[in-house]
Amino acid sequence: MKIKINMLFWNTLTSLAETIFSFDEKVLKSMKRLHTLLFLLALSLIYQASLESAERPKLIIFISIDQMKAEYLEWYRAEFSGGLKRITVEGTTFTNADLNYAPSETGPGHATLGTGAYPVHSGIVANEWIDPSSNAEVYCVSDSTAGMVNGEGGGVSPRNLLVTGLGDWLKKASPASKVYAASIKDRAAILMSGKRPDGAFWYSAKSGHMVTSSYYTKELPMWVQQFNAGGWPSRNVPDAWTKLRPDSIYTKYGPDDVEGEREWGNSRTFPHLIAPDKKNGVIASTPYGDRMTLDFARALVQAEKLGQRGVTDLLFISLSCTDYVGHAFGGNSHELIDNLLRLDRALGTFITDMELAAGGGNILFVLSADHAAMPLPEYRSKIEQKPARRVMVRDEIYPKIAGHDKQLQKELNTTEQIIRSNAFLNYAAAARAGVDSVTLEHKVRQGVMKIDGIADIVFRREILGGNGSGNRYLGYYQRGYHPPRGEDFIVRPCEYCLFTTSKTGTSHGTPYVYDTHVPIVFWGSGISVKQVARVVHTVDIAPTIARLLGIAPLSSVDGKVLKEIVR
Numbered sequence: 001m002k003i004k005i006n007m008l009f010w011n012t013l014t015s016l017a018e019t020i021f022s023f024d025e026k027v028l029k030s031m032k033r034l035h036t037l038l039f040l041l042a043l044s045l046i047y048q049a050s051l052e053s054a055e056r057p058k059l060i061i062f063i064s065i066d067q068m069k070a071e072y073l074e075w076y077r078a079e080f081s082g083g084l085k086r087i088t089v090e091g092t093t094f095t096n097a098d099l100n101y102a103p104s105e106t107g108p109g110h111a112t113l114g115t116g117a118y119p120v121h122s123g124i125v126a127n128e129w130i131d132p133s134s135n136a137e138v139y140c141v142s143d144s145t146a147g148m149v150n151g152e153g154g155g156v157s158p159r160n161l162l163v164t165g166l167g168d169w170l171k172k173a174s175p176a177s178k179v180y181a182a183s184i185k186d187r188a189a190i191l192m193s194g195k196r197p198d199g200a201f202w203y204s205a206k207s208g209h210m211v212t213s214s215y216y217t218k219e220l221p222m223w224v225q226q227f228n229a230g231g232w233p234s235r236n237v238p239d240a241w242t243k244l245r246p247d248s249i250y251t252k253y254g255p256d257d258v259e260g261e262r263e264w265g266n267s268r269t270f271p272h273l274i275a276p277d278k279k280n281g282v283i284a285s286t287p288y289g290d291r292m293t294l295d296f297a298r299a300l301v302q303a304e305k306l307g308q309r310g311v312t313d314l315l316f317i318s319l320s321c322t323d324y325v326g327h328a329f330g331g332n333s334h335e336l337i338d339n340l341l342r343l344d345r346a347l348g349t350f351i352t353d354m355e356l357a358a359g360g361g362n363i364l365f366v367l368s369a370d371h372a373a374m375p376l377p378e379y380r381s382k383i384e385q386k387p388a389r390r391v392m393v394r395d396e397i398y399p400k401i402a403g404h405d406k407q408l409q410k411e412l413n414t415t416e417q418i419i420r421s422n423a424f425l426n427y428a429a430a431a432r433a434g435v436d437s438v439t440l441e442h443k444v445r446q447g448v449m450k451i452d453g454i455a456d457i458v459f460r461r462e463i464l465g466g467n468g469s470g471n472r473y474l475g476y477y478q479r480g481y482h483p484p485r486g487e488d489f490i491v492r493p494c495e496y497c498l499f500t501t502s503k504t505g506t507s508h509g510t511p512y513v514y515d516t517h518v519p520i521v522f523w524g525s526g527i528s529v530k531q532v533a534r535v536v537h538t539v540d541i542a543p544t545i546a547r548l549l550g551i552a553p554l555s556s557v558d559g560k561v562l563k564e565i566v567r
Contacts, residue, residue: 056549057525058362059307060314061297061354062166062541064113064192065343066106066185066323067508068369069331070097070519076340079249083347084340087365091523092564093531099371099518100537101479102511107140107187108480109370109538110318114165114192116542116557118479123162124191125482130422132484141190146213150220152204153211156186158195162482164554165194166542167314173551174311178304181316182210182297184284188318188370197316198304201296203289208233208280210296223303227296237279237288241272243334244341250334260378260390261335262328262504270334285328287342290319294350307358312549318370319343327505330376332383364525366545368538369518373508377498388496390503391453397499404447411443419444423487437461441489448491455494460486476511479558522565532564 073088080088099109101118103126111117111124119125124140131138141156148154167179181193186202193200199217201210201224209228212220220228243250250256256269264272274282283289297317300306306313322339329335354363380388391397405419412418412433418426418440430440441459448457458471463481466474477490493499495512508515520536526548539559546553547566 055361055525056312057307057364058310058312059301059354059358060312060364060366060545060549062113062192062314062316062366062545063347063368064110064188064316064318065367065369065519066188066318066320067326067371067373068322068519069372069514070095070369070517071372072331072340073519075253076337079245079337079341080344082344082349083351084344086348086351087367087521087523090529091365091521091527092529094520094536094562094564095531095533096535097368097518097520098513098535098537099516100476100539102473102476102516103480103509104371104511104515105509106185106323106370107191110188111140111161111191112539113368113370113541114167114194114316115161115163115555116166116539116546116553116559117163117555118539118558120479120482121163121556121558123160123482123485125480125485127187129485130424130487132424132486135422135424138485139187141187143213143215146215149212149214149217150225152207152209153202154213156190156213157215158190158193159215161191161195163556165192166545167194167197167316169546169551169553170312170314170549171196172554173549176309176311178306178313179316180300180304180306180314181318182293182300183318184289184293184320185318188320189316192316192318201300203284203292205281205284208283221303223299227299232292232295233279233283233288234276236291237274237283237286239274239276241270241274241286241288241338243270243338244345245338249341250337253334253337254332254379254383256334258330258333258376258379258383260376260504260506261330261333268329270338272335284320285324287321287325287339287346289321289324290339290343291346293317293319294346298350298353301354301357307354307362323373326373327507330379330506331373332375332379361525364527364545364548365521365523366541367519367521367523368541371508372515372518374496374498374506374510374512374514376506377496380496386496389498391493391497391499392501392503393499394501396453397451400451401448404444404451407447408443423489423491425488427488444489453494453497453499454491455497456492457489458492459489463490473511476516522562527565530564536562 105127107124107127108119111122115122128137128139140160143157143159146154146157170177171179179197181189181197181200183189184203189200189202201212204211261268306315325335325339377388377390380386401419408418414429414433416426416429420426427437445457448454458477463477498506540562543557543559544562544565547561
């Protein structure tokens with residue numbers, strides 16, 4: 001047996017020894033240093049032997065379903081017969097899981113899943129943010145030094161991610177292990193897989209290929225080139241997206257045609273025609289994008305022999321199509337239901353294939369989501385008869401803020417803009433007018449809070465100082481705010497008020513539960529069958545997997561180990 005001394009457990013054993021002998025100080029004083037060392041070494045060897053003999057999964061597949069509301073697993077449970085049914089029936093499901101931060105967006109969501117750190121520490125505070133020093137917009141994974149590979153991709157990397165991730169921790173502890181990620185979205189694959197995975201791949205709508213950047217490799221592996229050469233979209237995307245099952249399955253959940261849904265062609269109802277020359281571009285807005293991602297993951301597992309080499313390998317998969325379909329049609333639409341039914345079927349086949357590849361008892365599946373989403377406002381207001389509305393910010397919010405800014409300029413006797421675009425304030429102009437920062441913020445708040453549709457405004461000072469006047473959402477903003485990348489204030493819409501520039505579709509981003517309540521499910525090797533109702537958070541997943549593998553994070557984590565998974 002290879003002997004390794006883990007310092008964390010060495011310290012634990014030392015504490016244990018002191019406890020055992022504390023009843024008699026004379027005993028401790030009389031013990032020889034050598035005897036103490038041998039005692040602790042023996043316990044350490046026993047611990048190491050138990051670790052090495054324990055069955056660890058050979059392949060961990062961590063799946064994020066983009067914009068997957070936890071409610072979907074309940075609302076449509078009766079219709080599932082594939083992978084979504086299997087993992088929830090046979091695994092451990094946390095029914096009260098929450099992001100516990102805002103903004104509820106794709107970039108922060110995947111970074112949190114992969115690192116166990118909130119945006120306040122990971123630095124990924126949004127999909128895009130404004131650099132306060134340059135006033136330039138920054139995409140969360142932008143990297144001008146990351147070049148194209150085989151003439152495609154490039155321009156992105158995890159450079160903006162400030163912490164390490166689960167994949168990095170595994171590679172440090174087990175250099176022979178492999179870590180990969182795949183998604184339709186670049187930010188999803190990149191931010192889940194950490195700083196230095198073996199590879200991260202995402203979809204190019206321009207070519208219909210899976211691509212990467214030179215941050216990861218100088219040339220696409222041959223198996224990726226072969227996959228791309230197969231022309232997956234043209235071969236597998238049909239000429240029309242139709243319903244998988246009889247119409248009666250869908251209509252019991254509501255109508256197919258709802259005001260507020262995006263029009264596809266000239267219709268909001270099935271079937272949705274797909275022109276042959278549009279398949280590359282439209283695939284992400286249909287269930288077929290996730291099928292392609294899973295087929296790519298199959299090719300990856302086969303080519304790289306994941307889970308088949310005597311060590312633990314880690315595969316991150318972000319399935320993006322629920323997000324695109326949800327944005328366009330809403331979570332109660334026939335389109336979203338059909339997307340989930342097809343995803344359920346595809347996941348069932350994928351799980352079976354992974355069992356055949358790595359062995360049934362050697363796999364751990366973890367499923368969660370980066371965020372949820374608000375219901376389509378028109379569905380909630382007109383079908384469910386509950387309060388909700390679409391707030392067109394260009395007509396209803398921006399002009400009123402501009403009017404308030406003009407009033408502030410008049411009060412301060414200045415022509416300089418006070419409430420600047422992108423949520424920044426002109427403190428310098430106020431100071432020149434003899435108005436201190438606290439007074440300025442008070443004046444801004446007074447005007448902004450009069451605008452219909454705005455529930456609150458929170459300033460940087462309050463976020464950093466924690467003095468939010470009893471604001472129940474302040475903690476969400478604190479955990480989601482990284483000061484060097486933060487704006488001067490954050491506006492919170494009223495609940496079930498969709499701030500948007502579009503007359504159709506829905507979105508997310510708020511601290512409200514409809515945006516933050518997501519699933520967490522563990523299934524596979526060593527996982528018991530249970531439902532857990534206590535509050536847990538997505539930040540808890542990465543440290544839990546690390547504890548299962550007996551590895552330590554390389555940077556601080558905010559999450560806690562889920563005791564229902566690791567005893």
